[in-house]
Amino acid sequence: MxxxxxxxxxxxxxxxxxxxxxxxxxxxxxxxxxxxxxxxxxxxxxxxxxxxxxxxxxxxxxxxxxxxxxxxxxxxxxxxxxxxxxxxxxxxxxxxxxxxxxxxxxxxxxxxxxxxxxxxxxxxxxxxxxxGAVEAPSQALRFGSLEIDRDARTVTVAGQASELTSYQFDLLVALAERAGRVLSREQIMEAVRGRELEAFDRSIDVHMGRIRAAIEADPKAPKRILTVRGVGYVFAKQQD
The missing domain is CATH 3.40.50.2300 (Response regulator)
Known part of the structure; x- marks a missing residue:
């Protein structure tokens, strides 16, 4: 070891x-x-x-x-x-x-x-x-031009690499594997086995902002990671 x-x-x-x-x-x-x-x-x-x-x-x-x-x-x-x-x-x-x-x-x-x-x-x-954050099959997750390779721990959009920290990558995987499901901040953090954060801690929102900047065409008008007011976030299923 x-x-x-x-x-x-x-x-x-x-x-x-x-x-x-x-x-x-x-x-x-x-x-x-x-x-x-x-x-x-x-x-x-x-x-x-x-x-x-x-x-x-x-x-x-x-x-x-x-x-x-x-x-x-x-x-x-x-x-x-x-x-x-x-x-x-x-x-x-x-x-x-x-x-x-x-x-x-x-x-x-x-x-x-x-x-x-x-x-x-x-x-x-x-x-x-x-x-990684969750046990998952080895194949990559694909949503139109977005590809998330869980084995290589890489994210590409239209073939271009997107830079994420290790924690942000795991947050993205947790959302993408549950595409279409609305997840609270607590559920997201539990999925990545991270530390528990206070309900009003801004760190999870900061990370989501960074992920959007890496994978969205327009981070200010996201189409993949959507905010559900008063609840949390949902990864949209639609393709490009």
Whole structure:
């Protein structure tokens, strides 16, 4: 059984050491970088096999902030751009969390946090990344020009690749596999086996906005992922 390798970009060395010890006791290996630029340098490797399985990214860093680091990660070439990012944010500042999700973070955790919750979030992301959100046949899902390949974890529209984070891909699959069914936010999140969110947490809506931007011809007038006011979302069955 392989050991998951994580990268933590965090300027608090003591916190990083404690997190590393705790995660190590639970079968995870943590590499630490103390600033944004050195963290990015650790991701710019020739061999993709040496990339971490997940990045834990602090929002407040001494050189460039975590939001900019996340933007640069998503702009890296190849597999590095697809690495899941768990962002650590200041407690009580929901706007930072929303912005983080909008630029490509997969999840967030407010400081201070319990190590057990951090571990649970990490395991949920790794589970989604390695095994997908739901058990499904290997064939791709096709809706007109939209193709969702569950094995390759890719999305194309008219043959052009659409960029989604790991979590957003799983959200899209959960909706597409239930095309025509109206799902509440809670049902969607349960389908992807993610963390439970408060009913009014904006993160699920932020993710849906990102997915629409990736697959809809006009995200402001979506035809595939429709909002059902007061309920949730539905993936429309119609073809292009």
């Amino acid at each position: 392989s050991v998951h390798h994580l990268l933590m970009i965090e300027d608090d060395a003591r916190l990083a050491e404690m997190v590393g010890e705790y995660l190590g006791q639970n079968g995870l290996k943590l590499e630490h970088r103390g600033d944004g630029l050195s963290g990015l340098a650790a991701l710019q490797v020739i061999d993709p096999q040496t990339l971490p399985d997940l990045v834990i990214l602090d929002l407040m860093l001494p050189d460039i902030d975590g939001l900019e680091v996340c933007r640069r990660i998503r702009a890296l070439p190849g597999a590095a751009a697809q690495i899941p990012v768990l962002m650590l944010t200041a407690k009580g500042d929901p706007m930072d969390r929303v912005i983080g999700l909008e630029i490509g973070a997969d999840d967030y955790l407010p400081k201070p946090f319990e190590p057990r919750e951090l571990l649970a979030r990490i395991r949920a992301i790794l589970r989604r990344q390695g095994h």
